[in-house]
Every structure is written in C-alpha cells, then in structure tokens.
Amino acid sequence: MASLLPFRDINVHASASHYAFTSPSSPAAATLVVDRPSGDLRLNDGTLLGGKRVSSIAGILGMVKLRLDKYIIVITKAQPMGRLKGHMIYKVIATEFLPLRERPLHDQDEDTYLTLLKTFIKSSPMYFSYSFDITNTFQRQAQLDSAQPLWKRADDRFFWNKFIQSDLIDFRGSGSRQQHGQQSGADPYILPVIFGMLEIIPTRVKSTPLTMVLITRRSRHRAGTRYFSRGIDDEGHVSNFNETEQIILLNDSTSGLGGFAGGAGMQNGKVGGSGGKEVQIMSYVQTRGSVPVYWAEVNTLHYTPKLQIRGVETAVSAARAHFDEQIRIYGDNYLVNLVNQKGREKRVKDAYEQMVRLLVSSPVEGSRQDQLTDEKFHVVEPSGRRQEMDRLHYVYFDFHDETKGLKWHRAQLLLDQLSSALEKQQYFRGVDMPADIEGRLEVRNHQTSVVRTNCMDCLDRTNVVQSMLARSVLNRQLTDLGVLSRNETFTSADASFEVLFRKLWADNADVVSKSYSGTGALKTDFTRTGVRTKAGAIQDLRNSITRYARNNFLDGPKQDAFDLFLGAYLPSHSNGGLIFADSRPLLIQSIPYLMAFSFFFVFVGAFTRRLPDSAVLPVRIFILFWFIVGAWCLNFIYSNGMLYVNWPKLNPRPWAMEGYQEAISKVRKDKLIGKLVTRHERGHSTVGLLSAEEGKKRIE
Incomplete structure (x- = not known):
C-alpha cells in the first residue's frame, strides 16, 4: 500500500x-x-x-x-x-x-x-x-x-x-x-498537484460541530489569461474551466492542523477514529467555463476590446466533444448563461443559443419578460431524450438588468427558475465504511446533474450565482442531517456560520479571478456581506482599472508562463533567435518614451519657479510645443493600440497577428512618420536574420 x-x-x-x-x-x-x-x-x-x-x-x-x-x-x-x-x-x-x-x-x-x-x-x-x-x-x-x-x-x-x-x-x-x-x-x-483554491475550516452550526471545505480545481487544458484565452479549442477544452466542490463533514474528529495523534491510528497520513459516530460526507459540485464557440476579445488599449465571434457552425464538433465529456462526468448539464442581452455581449449570447440549438435534437424554446427586461429568462430544452446531447438544458438569465441599481436580491429569481432542477439534482452523500483501512465510503446518495455557469469572463457574476446555488443546497443538506429544522436557514439560525460561508465564497471568487484576470473579483462585497455597497462599487472600479493595465501590459508574459508550464510551447523545439526581442520598428518603440519626456518637460515648465525679470513668452512656447508633442504621442498610441499591447511571444494569437499587421500597415501610410517606419523595417529584417543565425550557433 x-x-x-x-x-x-x-x-x-x-x-x-x-x-x-x-x-x-x-x-x-x-x-x-x-x-x-x-x-x-x-x-x-x-x-x-x-x-x-x-x-x-x-x-x-x-x-x-x-x-x-x-x-x-x-x-x-x-x-x-x-x-x-x-x-x-x-x-x-x-x-x-x-x-x-x-x-x-x-x-x-x-x-x-x-x-x-x-x-x-x-x-x-x-x-x-x-x-x-x-x-x-x-x-x-x-x-x-x-x-x-x-x-x-x-x-x-x-x-x-x-x-x-x-x-x-x-x-x-x-x-x-x-x-x-x-x-x-x-x-x-510522482506527486499530483492541483491549481486553484482550497480551504478547510472546522466550525459549528447551531452547536453541531462540522468541517466546511471549499475546493476549486482549475483545468490545465486551454488555461491562460483573460483576453488571450477565450472560448473553445478544437479538442473541446474551454477557457477558464473550473470545478468547485463544496463539502461538509459531520463527526469528523480528524480535521484541523493537529499532529499525528502521538503516532496512534496513523495510516499513510490518515488519522483514525471519530468517537464511534459515523463520519458523514456531503458534497455539491458546480462548474464554470467559457462560452463553447470560437470567439475572442482583441486588446487595442481601448477599455472595451474588440469582440470577434470566429465561428459557431465550425465549432459544433468541438462543442460536442466538450459536452460529451461534461455529460459523461456529471450527468445532465444545466447551462446558466449570465451575459448581457444588449450591446456587445448580445453576440456571445446569440452564439451560445445557436450552438445549443445545433446540438439538441428538436429544441423547444420559451422566454419570459417583465417591466425591467424584454427577456428575463430564455430557456432552450430538448423535446425528448433521443440522443446524448438532449441532456443539455439551457437557461439564460438577464442578470445585469434584473440586479441593476444594487438590487442584487433579485438574483434569487434564477434560483426559483432552477428549483425543480436542483431538487432532482440532489447531492453526494457518503459515510465512512466501518473498519475500512483504505477509508472507502458507503455511498448513500449521488448528485445526478451539474449547473454550468458562465458570464463573459466566468468570474464575477458567475461567482455570485454559484454562491447562491451553494447556499441553497447547503441549507438542504443541513436540514436533511437534522442540524436545521424544516423551513429554517443557516442565515437566520447561526450568524457566525453565515459570515464564514460568505468569506469562503468571496475568497474563492478572488482566487479564481486573480489567476485569470490579475485582480480579485468584482462584486465580492455582495458575496461577503449580502449587500451591494457603494464602497464595494469603488473597490470594483479600482479592480477594473488594475485589470485594464494588467490585461494590456502584463498578461503577455503571464500567458507565456502558462504555455511553458503546461507544455503548450516547447522551447527545445524552437528555431533559435531572440524570441523575446522586441521586433517592432525602433520609432514605434520610442513613442511612449517620447510621450513621457514631453509631459515631463511640460510639468517642469509649468511648475518651475521663474525669475521676476525672465521672459514669459519663450517658456509658454516651450510648454506648448512639448504639450503638442505629448498629445500627438498619446493619440498615436491610443489610435494604434495593438502595437503597444504586450502580446504573448511564444504562441502568438492569430487575431493578434492579424490586428498587428493591420495596424503596422496603417502606420506605414501615415504622412508624418510612415516613411521613417518603412526605412527602419528594411534594416530590421537583416538584424532579425542575424539574430536567428546567432541562435542556431548557440544551440549547436
């Protein structure tokens, strides 16, 4: 053993x-x-x-x-x-x-x-x-x-x-x-390692001791950063796929950070004994993952990137492979879609619904509306159970409009919509088999389906809804165990456990968000406190600004690190040359530095004390000149943002290469600097060849 x-x-x-x-x-x-x-x-x-x-x-x-x-x-x-x-x-x-x-x-x-x-x-x-x-x-x-x-x-x-x-x-x-x-x-x-979030907290509900555990496992397939990893790949792996398991253990005296109990009862790191009572394990699993079509968001330094739907019909075989695996592992899939039904996100919503229609045989659709929105819910269900894909159940919820104005309690409407599915879904329940050295469980109940939630990033809105689903199931589990009485919730029964539950799910939101977007999650004030606050909105603004900076200027190297660690890029197979060298024309590279110098000179000219008898006009001309230069540089950078995004170097994204070539072609035609850029590029190509030759020599 x-x-x-x-x-x-x-x-x-x-x-x-x-x-x-x-x-x-x-x-x-x-x-x-x-x-x-x-x-x-x-x-x-x-x-x-x-x-x-x-x-x-x-x-x-x-x-x-x-x-x-x-x-x-x-x-x-x-x-x-x-x-x-x-x-x-x-x-x-x-x-x-x-x-x-x-x-x-x-x-x-x-x-x-x-x-x-x-x-x-x-x-x-x-x-x-x-x-x-x-x-x-x-x-x-x-x-x-x-x-x-x-x-x-x-x-x-x-x-x-x-x-x-x-x-x-x-x-x-x-x-x-x-x-x-x-x-x-x-x-x-050989030691397997997971990437994600894991917290184990011994606690109690209404004086009943139990252990609360939350584990989020991030998939190693199609892993990456927010704007460099979207949608699905040809093998059926989606971006930012995470499985979250919420576990409670009852009568488990072995939890916590205790030692080896003096060496007694220690088997391969397992401590034996639980005071003679059955150890009860209850777990509930949810998943999240990107919308399974070919789509991308292209950074351009604008706050809102360009959205590209790169294929729905062409992605059918990939989506079928994805959902084949999901159904095999989890059973029926309830696909909860939370993207906006208006504006730029509508194209992603429409693409998802088109994909479900293509997968499900004889789809039956229905929608509901209210005063707030024309399409509060949109449901796509199979009319029968003739094929495996008929185990998909699509539910769209207009999360944005329904919760507008800090009315986040209205997200409860989604739980009402899913109530019968959650009732049928059940949860896993097992007890320790007596005297089983290998610690196997006697299974009393199975979870028969899963809720797969997504928004655009599968981060902020997704985590709010997942925590609400987890809360609903946990109340049911504690009632079934007899810890809560019928129609009682832990929110009303135990305020300290309520705080713990909120903290766990807010921590989960932050970990998943940080690994994908670079910052903690938005809307965690609601997850932590149950109330959407203005302080939380200010924190979200800070996080959004940080995300903008990281996603445009820092995520390229981070994506390269993902690709290196997970084997999506093999350095030993590279052709040599300076892979990480900046291949942009020197003039393009120098413009941000020129902008910084310009605004520095404007600052110095504006705030340096002048002698009483000094002439004012030359200083004003100096400030005006450098202000115009700085403003031109800023406008150039913003207008040609794709030239200044920090792209991944190891596995260049097709849309990035297309956009970069389009931007550089546009700059070549610029009346002011076009000729200078073209002249430098001719010299640069020779330098690139020399670097490649030098790289080959080093490898040999």
Missing part, C-alpha cells in the same frame, strides 16, 4: 554525474536517479555512493526542458492547510530549480524562460496531498480503484503538473534505455 502513495520525505543527493532521490522513512524503496547532463532516469536498489546530500524536499513537482538545459523542479517548502478525512493537505510555498548541467549554459532567452516559470510558480496557488486524491470529487473517488497508485487515480483535467511530470510518467510506463519495462518503483515519486 505504501508504494502506491507519494513519499512524504525525500532527500536529494547531488554529484557531478547525477541527482539521487531517496526516502529516509522507506530505506527498502528504490532510489530514483537522474543522470547528468542527459536527464536519463533509472531506479537503483542500493544507496548511491559519492553523492553529497543537498537538502530535504517535500516532493518533485516535475522536470522541464528549456532550450539549453533541463531542470528538476523540487518543492522545498509546503504549508499544511488542514486535514480532509484525516489526510493532511498542503500548499506549495517554495520551489527550487536543479539544473542538469554542472555549469549551466545561459543566454537571454533561457534566463527569460526561467524567470517566467519561477514567477509563475511563486504566484500560483497549488495544493497536494500525499495520501488523498484532491483532483477528484468525493463522488468520483467512490468509483475509483484504490489499489491504483495515487497519480493514476488523478483526474487528467486537474492534474496541473502532468506535463512536467511526463518524464517520470513515461519512465514508469516503459522504462529507459538502461531499464526496460514498467517501473513501479517510480510511483512514489
């Missing part, structure tokens, strides 16, 4: 010829050896001599090959977050990159790759457990074979470090040149 679970203590030994990883608590286990500088893997039965012990680590995050070298990423510090059914969950706090070359080669691109990855890992909320599968919901875990190694049980979508673990996984499956066949001794070195 122990070999199926990752080692919780690993020592790293380094020498000029290899890195060796051993577990001091499992002296009989094989030593994992990574040969230097080749990166070949092998298992050694005895301890290798001659290696100097470097450090103790919490686990191996993975191995990544950049352009000039390969690196082993090890977890050097992990923070305990609490126990789930007795199993400790940890958060990755610090990592270290171990280069395979003894004298690492460096060039500008290699250093940039390393900086991107280190910054990305440091800011990413990643969690793991040595003895519990946090990639799967409790309902899926109950259906899995616990005799499989932990990493094999992991849900492929949420196994965040699977790409950088691929060397170890491939070695486990087929061995290496020195060792052929399956290598089961590698299992304990």
Whole structure:
C-alpha cells in the first residue's frame, strides 16, 4: 500500500554525474536517479555512493526542458492547510530549480524562460496531498480503484503538473534505455498537484460541530489569461474551466492542523477514529467555463476590446466533444448563461443559443419578460431524450438588468427558475465504511446533474450565482442531517456560520479571478456581506482599472508562463533567435518614451519657479510645443493600440497577428512618420536574420 502513495520525505543527493532521490522513512524503496547532463532516469536498489546530500524536499513537482538545459523542479517548502478525512493537505510555498548541467549554459532567452516559470510558480496557488486524491470529487473517488497508485487515480483535467511530470510518467510506463519495462518503483515519486483554491475550516452550526471545505480545481487544458484565452479549442477544452466542490463533514474528529495523534491510528497520513459516530460526507459540485464557440476579445488599449465571434457552425464538433465529456462526468448539464442581452455581449449570447440549438435534437424554446427586461429568462430544452446531447438544458438569465441599481436580491429569481432542477439534482452523500483501512465510503446518495455557469469572463457574476446555488443546497443538506429544522436557514439560525460561508465564497471568487484576470473579483462585497455597497462599487472600479493595465501590459508574459508550464510551447523545439526581442520598428518603440519626456518637460515648465525679470513668452512656447508633442504621442498610441499591447511571444494569437499587421500597415501610410517606419523595417529584417543565425550557433 505504501508504494502506491507519494513519499512524504525525500532527500536529494547531488554529484557531478547525477541527482539521487531517496526516502529516509522507506530505506527498502528504490532510489530514483537522474543522470547528468542527459536527464536519463533509472531506479537503483542500493544507496548511491559519492553523492553529497543537498537538502530535504517535500516532493518533485516535475522536470522541464528549456532550450539549453533541463531542470528538476523540487518543492522545498509546503504549508499544511488542514486535514480532509484525516489526510493532511498542503500548499506549495517554495520551489527550487536543479539544473542538469554542472555549469549551466545561459543566454537571454533561457534566463527569460526561467524567470517566467519561477514567477509563475511563486504566484500560483497549488495544493497536494500525499495520501488523498484532491483532483477528484468525493463522488468520483467512490468509483475509483484504490489499489491504483495515487497519480493514476488523478483526474487528467486537474492534474496541473502532468506535463512536467511526463518524464517520470513515461519512465514508469516503459522504462529507459538502461531499464526496460514498467517501473513501479517510480510511483512514489510522482506527486499530483492541483491549481486553484482550497480551504478547510472546522466550525459549528447551531452547536453541531462540522468541517466546511471549499475546493476549486482549475483545468490545465486551454488555461491562460483573460483576453488571450477565450472560448473553445478544437479538442473541446474551454477557457477558464473550473470545478468547485463544496463539502461538509459531520463527526469528523480528524480535521484541523493537529499532529499525528502521538503516532496512534496513523495510516499513510490518515488519522483514525471519530468517537464511534459515523463520519458523514456531503458534497455539491458546480462548474464554470467559457462560452463553447470560437470567439475572442482583441486588446487595442481601448477599455472595451474588440469582440470577434470566429465561428459557431465550425465549432459544433468541438462543442460536442466538450459536452460529451461534461455529460459523461456529471450527468445532465444545466447551462446558466449570465451575459448581457444588449450591446456587445448580445453576440456571445446569440452564439451560445445557436450552438445549443445545433446540438439538441428538436429544441423547444420559451422566454419570459417583465417591466425591467424584454427577456428575463430564455430557456432552450430538448423535446425528448433521443440522443446524448438532449441532456443539455439551457437557461439564460438577464442578470445585469434584473440586479441593476444594487438590487442584487433579485438574483434569487434564477434560483426559483432552477428549483425543480436542483431538487432532482440532489447531492453526494457518503459515510465512512466501518473498519475500512483504505477509508472507502458507503455511498448513500449521488448528485445526478451539474449547473454550468458562465458570464463573459466566468468570474464575477458567475461567482455570485454559484454562491447562491451553494447556499441553497447547503441549507438542504443541513436540514436533511437534522442540524436545521424544516423551513429554517443557516442565515437566520447561526450568524457566525453565515459570515464564514460568505468569506469562503468571496475568497474563492478572488482566487479564481486573480489567476485569470490579475485582480480579485468584482462584486465580492455582495458575496461577503449580502449587500451591494457603494464602497464595494469603488473597490470594483479600482479592480477594473488594475485589470485594464494588467490585461494590456502584463498578461503577455503571464500567458507565456502558462504555455511553458503546461507544455503548450516547447522551447527545445524552437528555431533559435531572440524570441523575446522586441521586433517592432525602433520609432514605434520610442513613442511612449517620447510621450513621457514631453509631459515631463511640460510639468517642469509649468511648475518651475521663474525669475521676476525672465521672459514669459519663450517658456509658454516651450510648454506648448512639448504639450503638442505629448498629445500627438498619446493619440498615436491610443489610435494604434495593438502595437503597444504586450502580446504573448511564444504562441502568438492569430487575431493578434492579424490586428498587428493591420495596424503596422496603417502606420506605414501615415504622412508624418510612415516613411521613417518603412526605412527602419528594411534594416530590421537583416538584424532579425542575424539574430536567428546567432541562435542556431548557440544551440549547436
């Protein structure tokens, strides 16, 4: 059993010829050896001599090959977050990159790759457990074979470090040149990690002790930043797909940050015993994800980007693949769409509804209106159950108009609309099987469907609605357990638990939003307090301005880091050259600096004290001249915004390349600077070729 679970203590030994990883608590286990500088893997039965012990680590995050070298990423510090059914969950706090070359080669691109990855890992909320599968919901875990190694049980979508673990996984499956066949001794070195949000809080409701848990798992497929990752890809993966599981555990005396209970009852990190009472587990799962058509929003430095619907009919096979997977995993899907029915968002709404009509056989549609809006609800339902796609149920809710004027209580109308679906949907309920060493559950109830919520970003409106759905189901669960009486809610019954519930969901909103948009979520004042406030609106304004700056000027490198970590870009396959070099004409690059100098001179001219007998006219001409230059620069930048957005360099987006070429063509025709730009570009092409040749030489 122990070999199926990752080692919780690993020592790293380094020498000029290899890195060796051993577990001091499992002296009989094989030593994992990574040969230097080749990166070949092998298992050694005895301890290798001659290696100097470097450090103790919490686990191996993975191995990544950049352009000039390969690196082993090890977890050097992990923070305990609490126990789930007795199993400790940890958060990755610090990592270290171990280069395979003894004298690492460096060039500008290699250093940039390393900086991107280190910054990305440091800011990413990643969690793991040595003895519990946090990639799967409790309902899926109950259906899995616990005799499989932990990493094999992991849900492929949420196994965040699977790409950088691929060397170890491939070695486990087929061995290496020195060792052929399956290598089961590698299992304990493969540690699955999730990206997302996880909080475990022991609490009580009306004096009944319980543990409240919220886990959000972000999919590793089509992951990225807000404007560089939208819609669906050809394989059926949608942007910003997250699965959120709300869990309550009753009679679980093993939660919290306690130790090993003096070593008693400790099995693979699991603490035994719950005072003789059945441990009850109840969980409720929701999903969120981008509208599953081909669409994009193109940054132009304008506050509102250009919206492109790039294909609905052409995306049918991709959307079918997406919903095939969703229905297989979750059952019926209730597709709650919260985008606006007016203005620019209407095109996304129409595209989604067109896609559902194309997927569902014989769709039946209906809509409702009121004084506020012509289309409060729009429902698309299948007329029968003739094919798999007829398990899709589309519900549009005009969230924006219904809640206008801080009337957020009206979002309750959506819950009323979904009430019968939520009643049928149920939730997962299981109890610990007595004396089961593997900690399996006796399943008493299944969740039979899922609500998949989206707005434009699947962040702010989405989280408000998800928290309301979670509240409704939690009230039902606590009533079924007998903690609440009929027609009672925890809001009225226990004010302190209400505060905890709101905080959990607001924290969840902020984590999901930060990883996608760069800031905390909007509208969290409503999630935290139940009231939409003016202070919250001011905070939202601050967040919106920060999002604008980050999405236009900082998200390019962040998207590159996603692509590097998740294997969407392979540096070892690049053609060389300075990939991160700014290829824009020098004049285009210099205009922001010229604008800054201009406004600096205007500021100096306007606020510097003048001598009493000095002439005023030359100073005014000086200020006016630099003001005109600065204003022209500002207008040029704003009019040609696509030239100044910080685009991803590793996987250029098609719409970005199209827009950039259109913008540069427009600048070439500019009467004032067109000829200067064209002249510089001729020289630049030669420089680009020379850089490419130099890159090839470095690789050789």
